[in-house]
Amino acid sequence: MSKKKPLSHGQLRRMRTNHKKKLQQHNIAEPLPELQDSSLGIEQAGTIISRFGQHADVETPDGKVSRCDIRRNIKSLVTGDKVIVRLSQHINQANPTAIAGVVEAVHPRHSLLSRPDFYDGVKIIASNIDQIFIVSSVKPSFTTQIIDRYLVAAEDTGIAPIIILNKIDLISEDEAEEIEAALQRYRDVGYSVYKVSSTLNQGVDTLHDLMKDKVSVFVGQSGVGKSSLINAMMPDAQLLIGDISESSGLGQHTTTTAKLLHINSGGDLIDSPGVREFALWHLPAERVGWCFIEFRDYLGTCKFRDCKHLNDPGCAITDAYKAGNISDDRYHNYHKIIASLDEQRHARHFRIGPNE
Template identity: 70%
Template structure:
């Protein structure tokens, strides 16, 4: 497995400075901690949502309490399994109902790059990422491949869902089905659904049962509509597609863990609206294209860019039909975008 590129010294300095500032702000704004004699025994819980220095914790009996977080707990995100002590008496002047004492080790972490914090964890203990694409806005494999790279990088299994299949017609059906078949050929599960007609919804319910899932996809593909079809009680806002631009409006603002009545949990988070990849190097991106792995490291030259380089194993695999042209092109588009994104963030950091 390709190792992740370590953070630069500049990134580390910015990350530490930003963390120090947050700690100072939190010290100034912390509510008085509950006294031990007002707390019950330790019990297990899960983070439903995180709000600054507080978190909503759900315990085994289904009770949700807003809790303080012990200062020794340095990282806490939605989906974390925790040890909590709930207050036996809640003061009328306080909404705090307990204290998070400790966090269990995570089995997976969903991350995104942050200008000041390096790689930031936004949710934990996720079993699968459902990558939602759709017929409208226009179906594009470039977006799907970016999400697949992010999924492979975090080692969380991805599943591809095509939404709005009721909009398939003779003009778009063949191209979309051929693209989906390419993903199935390299081992990715593909599901087809319409949140409008309900077709395929029961298949997705079965897929979600006993799993903690995240829905990812660009704006306008119908993530919120699909979630509402699966979980009507969630009452999520639905962003419409602009008639002028064809682009959707992002509607989710706070990461929260929700329960499906049919079984399983959803972490609905704005952090997966768009996976930025600028923290990855080209070697890691290549490894995240799963069909490339057998050929990586076998090029004639160690610094091969996998373009027109002589002796390029990826190019030979492409010509032999082991790699598709579409995926090969999307790999190079992602690589080309990395330097642009890093350049833009470098100057943004200077300006700030």
């Protein structure tokens, strides 16, 4: 298959212009007059429930959610942020979307969930998360490659990952043994793995227990059933469920803006925008290796400092793999991720232009 011809500078310029227009059409509302300081009340604590362009929905300790302006000196604000807010003393109760306050400042974050974006670089999705549920399923397809990509992302952020296999009611007898063996390999290196079915409501109580008193986020390919699981846990959430495309077999995106949801049994859940593939081009190869937790005992002990952990003589990682201390799929998934890094960086170079 021949390689596609790189885009010309004119094509790249038009692509960027169209991209900006789309962002303006979907994310930027008509400018509204700013609230006067004299109309604002005292400072109080708040949590960002969701962010919409230059506005954010903020929940205060009394449980009320107010749409607020964001001070211009605040450079970054995402769902999950703990903030200081001042609310208007004259809130328009008849219009819930009216601007009712101002976000004054953001507290330091203890964790960040981010993902690479071809146009914006590394983009922060949410903050102050305690655990990441990596959701997989037999449909669209079960693949350890995607799980390992999310595990690398989780390890890089320092947020505890938990692997969830959804739609277990759809597993055939032929698939069951192979999938269970793959999940066991994750348990063997220390990851928690749970099998659930949102359709049968199986394992949902376990998820409730895991999420109690924590802030969690579900990640995974579109179509694996993240929204269905949330609906099973929180029937009043009424999240849109996307069916798997019959023509492509891929899931269809249903979530566009990260939103913080409260779980009745305790804990919070941030429902974040889905991605088909979690790109890792922003990570150096050394960091990817460290994010494979079973590699850590061997890193730094190879014969050569610039060891690629493949055919290099004296490679401690390869020796551990041959000795059975690193599983076959984890070893090969690592090299697939490494091989994809340059490809993804090259693709981004041509998408946004060499001078940006």
